[in-house]
Amino acid sequence: MTIETKNLTFTYPGTGFSLRGVDFSMGPGACAALTGSNGSGKTTLGKLLCGLLKPQGGAVLFDGEDTAKWSLGRRGQRIGYLFQEPARQLFAPTVLEDLMFTQELQGISPGEAEARAMALLARFELDSLARRSVLTLSRGEQQRLAICGLLLNKPEALVLDEPTTGLDARRKAILAGVIREVLRDGISVLLISHDAAFVKANAQREVRMEQLNQAPLASGAPDKSADSLGWIEGGSGEGAGGVHEN
Amino acid sequence: MKTDPRVTLLFVLLLSTAGVVLRGALELAPVLLSAMIAALWGKAPVGRVLRRLAGLWITLVSVTALQALFSGDIRTGLLTGAAVLERLVILMLGGTMLAAYPGHALVQAMIQLRLPYQLAYMVSVGLRFVPQFSESFKDSLTAMQLRGVDFRRLKMKARLRVYTYLLMPTIAAGVQRAQKLAMAMELRGFGAHEQRGSYAPLHMKSKDWLALAGVIAWAAGLSAIEVLWRIAI
Numbered sequence: 001m002t003i004e005t006k007n008l009t010f011t012y013p014g015t016g017f018s019l020r021g022v023d024f025s026m027g028p029g030a031c032a033a034l035t036g037s038n039g040s041g042k043t044t045l046g047k048l049l050c051g052l053l054k055p056q057g058g059a060v061l062f063d064g065e066d067t068a069k070w071s072l073g074r075r076g077q078r079i080g081y082l083f084q085e086p087a088r089q090l091f092a093p094t095v096l097e098d099l100m101f102t103q104e105l106q107g108i109s110p111g112e113a114e115a116r117a118m119a120l121l122a123r124f125e126l127d128s129l130a131r132r133s134v135l136t137l138s139r140g141e142q143q144r145l146a147i148c149g150l151l152l153n154k155p156e157a158l159v160l161d162e163p164t165t166g167l168d169a170r171r172k173a174i175l176a177g178v179i180r181e182v183l184r185d186g187i188s189v190l191l192i193s194h195d196a197a198f199v200k201a202n203a204q205r206e207v208r209m210e211q212l213n214q215a216p217l218a219s220g221a222p223d224k225s226a227d228s229l230g231w232i233e234g235g236s237g238e239g240a241g242g243v244h245e246n
Numbered sequence: 247m248k249t250d251p252r253v254t255l256l257f258v259l260l261l262s263t264a265g266v267v268l269r270g271a272l273e274l275a276p277v278l279l280s281a282m283i284a285a286l287w288g289k290a291p292v293g294r295v296l297r298r299l300a301g302l303w304i305t306l307v308s309v310t311a312l313q314a315l316f317s318g319d320i321r322t323g324l325l326t327g328a329a330v331l332e333r334l335v336i337l338m339l340g341g342t343m344l345a346a347y348p349g350h351a352l353v354q355a356m357i358q359l360r361l362p363y364q365l366a367y368m369v370s371v372g373l374r375f376v377p378q379f380s381e382s383f384k385d386s387l388t389a390m391q392l393r394g395v396d397f398r399r400l401k402m403k404a405r406l407r408v409y410t411y412l413l414m415p416t417i418a419a420g421v422q423r424a425q426k427l428a429m430a431m432e433l434r435g436f437g438a439h440e441q442r443g444s445y446a447p448l449h450m451k452s453k454d455w456l457a458l459a460g461v462i463a464w465a466a467g468l469s470a471i472e473v474l475w476r477i478a479i
Contacts, residue, residue: 050392051392052388052392071391071396071398072388072391072392073391073394073395073396073397073398073399074396075392076391076392076393076394076395077394080392080393081389081392083385083389087415087418087419087422088382088385088386088389088415088419089386089389089390089392089393089415090414090415091386091390091411091412091414091415092411092414093414101407101411102393102394102395105395105400105404105407105408106394135418149393150392150393152393152394153393153394
């Protein structure tokens with residue numbers, strides 16, 4: 001799926017922070033990273049892509065189709081969003097049940113739902129934890145379970161918001177493996193991250209938020225001239241920040 | 247300038263008690279009127295609260311309609327429904343009046359009303375958790391939809407099941423936040439000393455004494471009217 005934004009505008013009321021004229025695109029099967037200083041609007045753009053926030057101007061297009069009137073449920077079938085705090089998107093008491101109940105709501109039989117859930121858990125090395133309470137999982141395990149929950153919908157793209165926060169080197173390596181697995185399925189991944197080493201090791205392209213946002217700096221907002229990670233894709237002018245992977 | 251929070255606390259306590267104890271729509275009407283006048287006079291953020299609770303109004307009107315439907319004849323039903331609505335608005339206005347004060351002023355008021363400090367502080371902290379619960383619930387609802395659950399297509403039974411699932415992350419987030427807060431408070435020496443000073447003790451001014459007299463007169467008048475009403479019927 002190709003994800004595009006056209007002249008996207010969004011302002012948080014009463015804060016002075018805004019995104020203006022954001023043009024961004026990401027082709028199918030790509031792994032792009034959205035980087036930038038704190039408060040530069042990375043998470044805001046991620047949320048706008050997934051429909052968690054509604055743009056005040058411009059459009060978010062999936063395969064060229066304007067998604068403005070799509071319900072969150074419909075978007076969720078095409079794109080998954082991993083929250084900074086993965087516990088927010090775990091709902092059932094046990095690991096297995098968390099993957100089963102959404103399937104059952106979609107009319108899938110319990111037997112088939114369990115088989116699908118167990119297959120996903122095995123793929124992400126969580127099968128031994130199937131009967132465990134989701135509350136007793138480590139952050140990395142919660143993250144992988146949340147990704148499993150998103151993958152059940154067979155989305156075409158995933159937005160991972162600061163996925164390395166609170167993970168040690170070993171768990172980061174596991175997460176990198178998960179991302180490779182996801183990419184192998186042809187799912188695009190947008191990494192929103194501060195973690196320069198992780199981005200460099202796992203993303204094919206990097207886009208700095210400061211280059212996408214055409215809004216003037218609000219007081220206290222990050223400096224657009226802040227040092228970048230050094231291998232930025234795009235530049236000023238038309239198509240700045242575009243990430244085209246084919 | 248706002249009235250001393252102790253006077254407002256007393257008024258809200260009496261108001262809520264009247265709202266719960268009194269049964270009929272006609273009996274509750276003067277209480278509701280008093281609550282409205284007091285909220286406007288105290289510059290309580292009524293408009294803001296009403297806007298925030300916009301979705302609740304549908305529920306309130308539905309509850310009223312249900313009360314009216316299941317209470318025998320239509321007149322009795324409508325009066326019962328109106329009483330429910332009045333009671334809810336009275337309680338809501340009471341809360342809104344307290345929301346006009348900063349948290350530390352309410353804690354200070356409770357301490358000077360001889361409530362143990364720990365208890366007063368916990369009440370204040372508890373109130374701060376309400377918007378966080380609401381935000382957490384909204385986030386979970388969104389996350390659930392992004393997992394492909396389309397609420398519009400679900401039958402009522404399935405929808406109710408989904409709501410029970412939404413409670414788990416909300417409660418878990420609340421408990422985790424409470425644990426962190428408790429730890430942070432311990433580290434800052436909460437309750438380490440038996441004696442405590444106050445940064446900004448409250449002092450009753452003449453207008454506060456006048457307001458207090460007004461509240462007492464209001465409560466006495468309301469009680470007298472209630473007694474006379476009951477004798478009359």
